[in-house]
Amino acid sequence: MKKRPLWKRLLRWLGLGLLVCVGGSIAAVILFRFVPVPGSALMAERRILALGREKPYHPRHQWVPLEDIAPAMGVAVIAAEDQNFPDHFGFDWKAIEKAVAHNEHSRRKRGASTVSQQTAKNLFLWESRSWVRKGFEVYFTLLLEAGWSKRRILEVYLNIVEFGDGIYGVEAASSRYFGKHAKALTPSEAALLAAVLPSPLKYRADAPSAYVRGRQEWILNQMRMLGGTQVVKALG
Structure with a gap:
């Protein structure tokens, strides 16, 4: 039997590998x-990076269903991160256009990632600003939007998002910073947690800077303008 050319064998294995990756990602979603x-x-990436640290690393994370998270917390992250979350299919094109226009004329870069994109990135991908990573982010975002409800995307996001060094998810953050369960968070506390999300390793909920306090007030105002907890209750 004649042997297949090397390039054909490589192409076949590449195709099989791609099929396995696509099938595995769909199964995980x-x-x-x-x-x-x-x-x-x-979380896995942070743990690996912590191996070279002198300071002990003790990550905190506890899953809680959306029903056990104060509705104000969901409203706070929507107000702070993605006000069109209930209506878009993973990407806020108007926000992207505004960010591109802003970044062309400013040193301080502005992002336009939606809650769906951040969920996909945090859950499945590594930290990087490469186009390869961005491509995978688009792929997983579309999978989440196609396979999950908006409530599920918000639920997972609130449970895995980073709120500080080794603090993952709103239950761990609520316990660490306020000594209470996430279900008991007040709108002011929820807004404070949401205020640190742009850079949770730089900004601190337990020692908020003037910038964080100002952002907290802005988020509270946006929460009221969005209609309060009705935003979360209306999610499908």
């Missing part, structure tokens, strides 16, 4: 639609 997410790619 389907699985996490129904079961609590035990961790994320970001």
Whole structure:
């Protein structure tokens, strides 16, 4: 039997590898639609990086269903991060256009990632600003939007988002910073947690700077303008 050319064999293995990756990613999205997410790619990456640190690293993370998170917390992250979250399919094109226009004339770069994009990135991908990573982010964002409800995307986001060094998810953050369960968070506390999300390793909820306090007030105002907790209750 004549042997296939090397390039054909490589192409075949590449195709099989791609099929496995696509099938595995779809299976993971389907699985996490129904079961609590035990961790994320970001948590794993942070743990690996912490191996070279002198300071002990003790990550905190506890999954809680959306029903056990104060509705104000969901409203706060929507107000702070993605006000068109209920209506878009993963990408806020108007926000992207504004960010591009702003970044052309400013040294201080502005992002336009939606809650869906951040969920996809934190859950499945590594930290990087490369176009390859961005491509995977688009792929996983579309998978989440196609396979999950908006409520599920918000639920997973609130459970895996980073709120500080080793603090993942709103339950761990609420316990660490306020000594209470996430279900008992007040609108002011929820807004303070949301205020640190642009850079949770730089800004601190337990020692908020003037910038964080100002952002907290802005978020509270946006929460009221969005209609308060009705935003979360209306999610499908």
